Amino acid sequence: MNEFELIRRYFAAARCAQGGDGVVLGIGDDCALLALPAGEQLAVSTDTLVAGVHFPESCDAFLLGQRALAVSASDLAAMGATPLAFTLALTLPSANEAWLAEFARGLQTMAQNCSLALVGGDTTRGPLSLTLTVFGRVPSGQALLRSGAQVGDLLCVGGELGDAAGALPLVLGQREAAADISEALLARYWSPQPQLALGQALRGRATAALDISDGLLADCGHIAKASQVALKIELEQVPLSAALRAFAGEQQARLCALGGGDDYRLAFTLPPALLADLQADWPEIRVIGRVQAGTGVELLDAAGQPIEPPRGGYQHF
């Protein structure tokens, strides 16, 4: 089977996920064509996942397809963008039809979940890896940047942290857990839910935002640096799931939340007056600290005293 047939056969469903809202031309020509409504800008993000580095070589193809797109869509959420389309560059050691069918099904599931249409890509032979590029649209000037945090703002997160990092021993088959705990943690690893609706709701409200992919401390460092402010995080306010506490214990759970990556929850800064309104619609939002004058990220104990943070986020090199 050649690459053209492969793509046509297995990705037909994802291609048709969206009827055309902004997609003028999809797969099949030299380029895809996208249209933007007047007054909107295009948000673009590219992510690569490599077998043996970002996911286990032998992992389930359905779960991989689902997770790969969720990870990329989360960058759209972080900008407050409305999802539009994506391209997939898939490098495969061989054309295994069963694997492709499952992978395409996982991709399609998340594509529908996120309202993203597959508009193009490339299929090549080589060591297994995926590069997804996602496209969203956002009203001009309203994208959520990392650089707008203001002294006095609250530092918030979009829900419990650390589950995905905590799930790693389960993902790698190194430990077992009771079915309910295992299911809860593995779901957070394999099918993170990009906070797209929350991101859109934060437009015009949050002063800075990103999605937590490198770990809370490392990612807050990005906001602090881009905004030229200090972020103070109250350790006891960092939300942890019951499943993670039960599986990893309080101390390890905190380490997962602070330093583990792959949460794909939003972290954002918010003027205090806007919190109540937002929490009415999004009760999972938690205030974990505040923005002060200065630089860097500081972790505080319950008494407000600085404490030493554990080692930071994931680095590839």
Place this chain on the structure above:
Amino acid sequence: MNEFELIRRYFAAARCAQGGDGVVLGIGDDCALLALPAGEQLAVSTDTLVAGVHFPESCDAFLLGQRALAVSASDLAAMGATPLAFTLALTLPSANEAWLAEFARGLQTMAQNCSLALVGGDTTRGPLSLTLTVFGRVPSGQALLRSGAQVGDLLCVGGELGDAAGALPLVLGQREAAADISEALLARYWSPQPQLALGQALRGRATAALDISDGLLADCGHIAKASQVALKIELEQVPLSAALRAFAGEQQARLCALGGGDDYRLAFTLPPALLADLQADWPEIRVIGRVQAGTGVELLDAAGQPIEPPRGGYQHF
């Protein structure tokens, strides 16, 4: 060195290549932001190059950077799009600074050549491969598609074909050649010139177009299928360079032109009345055949009799 520093250090030049014509926000946030003038659409294309499959593992990093971007930019040319920006997903076995500096320099050279600004990407550890996604803009409804060829149109190409395929024994170090021949063929392999200006000139003139990446016969097959027409190619009209003829001989040179990939010249269909005007500006344009009713691609000898084509284009699987 972590991945953020890597990206900052080596790709700073390419990032700054363009001041902002359409680039609202470049590298450094969760997404890049692009703006489009009213009445224009965004053209998007993704290509992956894998070491050992699409280029020799040990090849020169400067040449690789240059070629990778040219290959992707050629898809913009094929749509008649004006170049805007690109993202780079770079997977590397290790962070070799000398290699990265040379690769970034090659990328930057082609980025300036094509007026493409680097706006984002990802750097990951793994077997060497690159995925580039390029963005261009095109007036709404004027993109050059593969599907518009009309019976009676001429079939044209944007210059001599086969040099890149002919250069492969030189690229792989399997053969040697006189300096002038070697230089001419290797230049066509390592720094193909995307026909961006020609593509833009074809807007409103060509009825169908693509860039030849899989080989002339295979790519003409794409036009024939998408346009539901037959393409008749006169073998003796297919333009071959003097360097390729001298290096490979007439017979092999024709095989390279018909079946070899990587030419990145445009092939397009054109109403006959528009040829003279176009050739006045683009004397390298050659008419190689015509569009007739029917299906598929047929090769004709000098007497107009059908002849058997050699085996078709490159397939990854």
